[in-house]
Amino acid sequence: MNWALAAPELVLAVSALGILLNGVLRTRDSTILCTVLAVAVCVITAVLVIDTPTATAFGGLFVSDAFSRYSKLLILAGTVLCVVLSLDYNSRQRISRFEFPVLMLLSAVGMMVMSSANNLMTLYMGLELQSLAVYVLAAFARDDIRSAEAGLKYFVLSALASGLLLYGISLAYGFSGSMDFSRIAQAVMDPAGVSAGLTVGIAFIIAGLAFKLSAVPFHMWTPDVYEGAPTSVTAFMSTAPKVAPFVVLLRVMFGPFGHVTAQWQPIIVLISIASMLLGSFAAIAQTNIKRLMAYSSIGHMGYALVGLAAGTQTGVRGVLVYLLTYVVMSAGSFSCIVAMRRRGLAVDKIADLSGLARNDLTLATLLAIFMFSMAGVPPLAGFFGKLLVFQAAVDAGMWTLAIIGVLTSVVSCFYYLRVIKVMFFDASVAPFDVRSRSLSVVALATGAFTLIFFVYPAPFLGAANQAARALFG
Amino acid sequence: MTNINAAGFPVLSLTTFLPLLGVLVLATLPGDEAASARNARWIALWTSLLAFVVSLVLWVRFDHRAAGYQFVETISWLPSFGVSYRLGVDGISVLFVLLSTALTPLCILASWEAVTVRVREYMAAFLILETMMVGMFSATDFLLFYMFFEGVLIPMYLIIGVWGGPRRVYASLKFFLYTFAGSVLMLLALLAMWHQAGTTDITVLLRTPFSAVMQFWLFLAFLASFAVKVPMWPVHTWLPDAHVEAPTAGSVILAGVLLKMGAYGFLRFSVPMLPLASQHFAPMMFALGVVAVIYTSLVALAQEDMKKLIAYSSVAHMGVVVIGIFTFNVQGIDGALFQMISHGVVSAALFLCVGVIYDRIHTRDIARYGGLADRMPAYALVFMLFTMASIGLPGTSGFVGEFLVLVGAFQVSLWLALFGSFGMILGAAYMLYLYRRVIFGKLSKPDLRAILDLSPREMAVFAPLVILTLWLGVYPSSFTSFFDATVSAMVQNHTEAVNLARQPVLFAGSTQ
Incomplete structure (x- = not known):
């Protein structure tokens, strides 16, 4: 038992519960x-x-290495950005409750467990913890029928x-005899060839994770949600x-199934x-910016998957850089979208952005930077992600x-x-409400990061x- | 690993990034709309003039006898990827750096009164554009080059889209998507070359041998990108739209510098790095060049819009440049380079000439003008000079370039030279036709009676261009001497590479 290795997850989980308790016991909002x-807990966890060393813990269920550390920092960064940007939006939408950041933290715990998973069971536990928290979040505006x-x-x-x-x-377990990544890896090196059952198991695992990634053909939920x-x-x-699902996908494909690349x-x-x-064609017809971002994220996952498909260490490096730039650009774009409100009401049509450059040049410039970056125009950050996966x-x-x-x-x-x-x-149409x-x-x-990433x-x-x-050991 | 050039200070980096400094100042400009607009104009002008003065160091200190890169700067950037921040100029690029820094202040001066809305953003866009252009011509690392090459799109897209004419949205989108589609294919070529050479250092790539098959595909990928930029027939259709809708200064930069990026790319990458494929594709390039020259000249003859006419003439002139590049002899490439410089000055000046009367009457319709010589003698004189330069009258800049290209083309084939020279005849036809309809004839339109001649500011814009046009025409060797050494070395390397590839066929009789 090496409890220290899971210290970040433990601290985050306990603090999340502590914050929950604090919220419940206080009478005032x-x-x-x-x-x-x-936010403070996230920083401490980061x-x-x-500081976590490279080792395995809990009898090989849990691993900490440079890969998991990179992923966890990325997850925490994304969480912090979203916790901060939700604060003002929620209060203006009157859905401001103390459970909101707590749910995000719990989801982050799940994601961190996922990225440290060294066993299919750990993976599943982390995934479910992450998903359960997000189900509740998606329906958070419970009086709004669309949110529900x-x-x-x-959820369904x-x-x-x-x-x-x-x-x-279960198929992978049945045909390899273990849940443990390293044992599966040994089992699939069987000189007799890979059994069909295992291949089917891999396909199902990919399908499950691709759903979370909203990759085609498991993307249908994305625009609506x-x-x-x-x-x-x-x-x-x-x-x-x-x-999180992406780094899990990387770890599973290159860990236990690293020797059967041809199968996946x-x-x-x-x-x-x-x-x-x-992601590129379906987005053209969208008029709602949130739906546009949904298709855009489908496309981005497609690009990131190019790096995985390459099946090499350079590919994984490309994916990791891609995810970094994607998280920053995405959080940045949404911070601009969240700022879209008129007379107290949130608006989300692309047409609502009309003439924004005249009313609020800063916001328009920032959103333009994110859009150019997502398109992959150099020298913005998004270009480097694309460059490396295509490389x-x-x-x-x-x-x-x-x-x-x-x-x-x-x-x-x-x-x-x-x-x-x-x-x-x-x-230009009427200006937006004052930004918080x-x-x-x-x-x-995020805008500054996207703009000057190329410098260093x-x-x-x-x-x-x-x-x-x-990851490649 | 930091290495600063012999000039004692990083002249290229300074020229490249000085305009960005101006952008920072513009971004923090206080005051209301009118005050900030006035300040923005002056800040932009002084910044671009300062960048021009710094770039003059290149003119003075450039070693005309050396063929390689000079003023080299290297800073470690992505060491594990074999990518560095490398700047340097050789004979091919040095004059384009100077052309960019010289045209930018003129553009800013030309937009002084023409642009009245969102002046601060406009000036910032032009300064960013200058950074991208100068960076692109002085990058000696392929990835760095690519970043600047693509980066140009952002400010140019905004300049056309925000300050352009009625169909600006369509034109700006077409401009962006055409060029972007071409560029991403070049990105694949970049990745393939990077994969083989392990670095994106252009000097290393020049020495890296690529197999004949690979050269074939790489050439096509480069062609996709550069042909759109040149632009070559049949992917030139974005150019008339972009020119017509862009504000005057946007057209000036587009014609003066951005069109040179494609031809520069051919000279920097296609010809020296892919000698076999270049040789293989030369007939096709000649054919496309000849089609561009003859077809677009005929199209130009039929235009009713002044800017469109000059835009089509640009396509024709750039067709001559392409022919010159792929002759692979010193005269042809020298001529192409000279034609590029000359076209940069002359077409920029012609768009400014259109801008002058557009600012007054707000139409570019040729039929709406006539008899301007009565009211605007100075303008008529200036316009005449640039018309003659565009036609290629001896004594003006246009003559030297076209003549050298034709000499080069003649060594390849009589027919090529013959077809190429059609361009000069047709060029005379459409330019003189334009000039006659606008300047001569009876001044019959009532609103033209009160039209004013060139203002002192406009004269200040035209004066340097007039001097340059005559200087280029009368004493070309002060410019050709910059690139003679580099071009000779390039032609020699090309011939050697092609001969080397032919040898095994000669001796062993084997097929490749």
Whole structure:
């Protein structure tokens, strides 16, 4: 038993419960206090994560290495950004409750457990903890029928995906004799070849995780849930809860199934191509910015999957950098979307952004930076993510993937440019309500990161490189 | 690993990033709309002038005899990827850096009164554009080059889209998507070359041998990107739209500098790095060049919109440049480079000429003008000079470039030279036709009677361009001497590479 290795998760979980207790016992509204505490706890956890050594604990159920540390820091960063940006939105939407940051923290605990999973059971536990918290969050505006619908939809479909994942896990267990990643890895090296049952198990595991990633063909829930859920929750769903399933997918594919690349690579390639195509073409017709972001995130997952499909260490490095830039851009874009409200009402049509550059040049410029970055225009941060995953694809000789990737990014450019066009070229309508300071902080911080990432990207790329190397041992 | 060039200070970095400093100042400009607009103009002008003065160091200190990169700067950027921040200029790029820094202040001066809304953002966009252009011409690392190359799109998209004409949204989107689609294919070529060489250092890539098959595909990927930028027929259609809708200064930069990016790319990457494929594709490039020259000249003849006419003439002139580049002899490439510089000055000036009367009458319709010579003698004179330069009259800049290209083309094929020279004849036709309809004839339109001649500010804009046009035409060697050494070395390397590849076929009789 090596409890110290799980110190970050333990601290985060206990603090989340402590904050919950604090909120329950106080008679006055303590949302702000709980939010501040949540941010502080995340920061402390991040420090603990950095300090964790590389080892396994709990009889091999739990692992800590450079890969898990990188993922956890990313998850915590995404959580902090979303906790901060939800504060003002929730209070203006009158859904401000102290449970909100607590649920986010609990979800973060689940995600951190996922990224440290060294056993299929640990993986599943983490995944469920993360998902349960997000179900509640999606339905958080309980008096709003769309939010309730989004919560229910997400719950039902996600439960189905969990079922698929569990079925895959049971098959993998049945055909390899173990839940443990390293034992499965040994079992699949059987010279007699891979059994069909195991291949089916891998396919089910990929399907379950692809659902959480909202990769095609398991993406159907994404636009509806993104649109229906409160924007603060949508922001959260598009950041950290995308990172965790992805790093789990990486760990599972390169850990236990690292020797049977040929079995899963074609599936990933297909999912990746389908996601890139759908993400770019289906978004063109959208008029709601939250739905647009949903399709955009489907597309982004497709690009990130290019790195996984390459099946190499450079590919994993590319994915990790991609996820980093994606989390920052996504949190930034949503901090701008959250700021879209007129006369106290939240608006979410693209047309509502009309002429924003005249009323609020700062906000328009920031959103334009995120849009250009998501389109992958250099020198913004998003370009580096794309560059590295395509580099991995080219290095692995996967030209089809690379060519489809760059061409769909031209298509996706069209709808990102449309947002910029609406903001900068169209006539202005009534200005938005005054932004809160917390929102401006998130937007400016993420905007600055996106804008000047290119100046000194070496430390981030170095960390991603180290994490990727840890995965390949 | 930091290495600063022999000039004693990082002249290229300074020229590249000085405008960004101006952008920072603009961003923090206080005051109401009118006051900040006035200040923004002056700040932008002084910043761009300062950048120009700094870049003059290149003109003075450039070693004309050396073929390699000069003023080299290297800063470690992504060491584990083999990517560094590397700047440097050789004979091919040095004049384009100077062209960019020279045209930007003129553009700002030309927009002084024409742009009245969101002046601060407009000036900031132009300064960012200058950074991107200068950075692109002085990057000696492929990835860095790519970042600047693509980065140009952002400010240009906004300049066309925000300050453009009625169909600006369509034009800006078309401009962006055309160029972006081409560029991403070049990105794949970059990745393939990076994979093989392990670095994106252009000097290393030049020495890296690529197999003939790989060169074939790389050439096509580069072609996709550069052909759109040049622009070559049949992917030129974004250009007339972009030119017509862009504000005057936007057209000036577009014609003066951005169109050179494509041809520069051919000279920097396609020809020296892919000699076999370049040789293989040369006939196709000639064909596309000839089509561009003849077809777009005919299209230009039929135009009713002044800007569109000059835009099509740009396509034709750039067709001549493409022909020159792929002759692979010193005269042809020298001519292409000279034509690029000359076109940068002359087409920029022609768009400014259109801008002058557009600012007064607010139409670009040729039929709405006529007889301007009566009321605007100075303007008529200036316009005449640039018309002649565009036609290629001896003594103006246009003549030298076209003549050299034709000499180069003649060495390749008589027919090529013949078809290429059609461009000069047709060019004379459409330019003189334009000039006659706008300047000569009877001044019959009532609103033209009160039109004013060039203002002192406009004269200040035109004066340097007039001097440059005549200087280029009368004493070309002060410019050709910059790139003679580099071009000679390039042609020699090309010939050697092609001969080397042919040898095994000659001796062993084997097929490749």
